[in-house]
Amino acid sequence: MKVLLSILKKILAVVTVLAIVCGVIVGYNVTWLNKTFITTFYSVETDKDISDLRIVELSDLHLHEYGTKNAELVERIRNLNPNIIAVAGDMNIDENSNYSVVIDLLEQLVEIAPVYYAPGNHEWASTYSYKYSQLPSDIEATGAHYMVHDYEYVEVNGNKLMIGGFFEWPRSEFERDADKQVAVDMDAVTREQSDVYTVLLCHCPEVFYTSMKDLSVDLGLSGHAHGGQVRLPMTDGLWSTDQGFLPEYTSGVREIGSSTVVISRGLGDSEPFPRIFNQPELVVIDVN
Secondary structure, three states: OHHHHHHHHHHHHHHHHHHHHHHHHHHHHHHOHHHOOEEEEEEEOOOOOOOOEEEEEEOOOOOOOOOHHHHHHHHHHHHHOOOEEEEOOOOOOOOOOOOHHHHHHHHHHOOOOOEEEOOOHHHHHHHHOOOOOOHHHHHHHOOOEEOOEEEEEEEEOOEEEEEEEEOOOOOOOOOOHHHHHHHHHHHHHHHHOOOOEEEEEEOOHHHHHOOOOOOOOOEEEEOOOHHHOEOOOOOOOOEEOOOEEOOOOOOEEEEEOOEEEEEOOOOOOOOOOOOEOOOOEEEEEEEO
């Protein structure tokens, strides 16, 4: 009996120490690391006639605020002097009817550079499942270009761009014909026009190896994976929606399907468990 009690005490001691360590780790991430953000810079090269194009990408804010009305985030973006600001979706939380954080942010961002915004699954669910049908018009009223399933030709800093956007779940086939047409049109320009650089905002990076596996853009901008939620050494995170455990596409510059894709770890969270060792990020892409 004494031996058994001794073993149980040792087990209890180990469990207690592990609980304390886990508590410290979670506390550090929740109270500090996840309340700040880093700026990650990527350089993307192209053979096309493009130079000095800077894109700042935001995604997955989920109503988080960095300072009053996101003053810290806005100031950081302003100091980066972007030519374009790309919003890759999930800035809101789908069931929350108060998305003033998003509107306040957009009203400030459009004063810095043209803003192109493609919906994520949360904007999509807000609009069509929770019936907050005014969300798209409220976003457009800020001056942002809300790319539901369309594209625009623009010239920025002497560069000719074709910017498109849509929301699709990663399926083998496109769910909406309008989205497929955007992808087909952008693929044709990507392959045939050396003086036009194509940029597609598509929230889910998995789309580039499912329904878009045979279609290409020069640059895809995505989020959604939240950096794999919990990031440990030698991994791209432990879990991601749609990719499951040990996901492959959670951050960085990747060649996916026929496209170069930049995946943001995002600026906020909507999962029931916190981000661990996975600091939120603002992404900067320099194209030359």
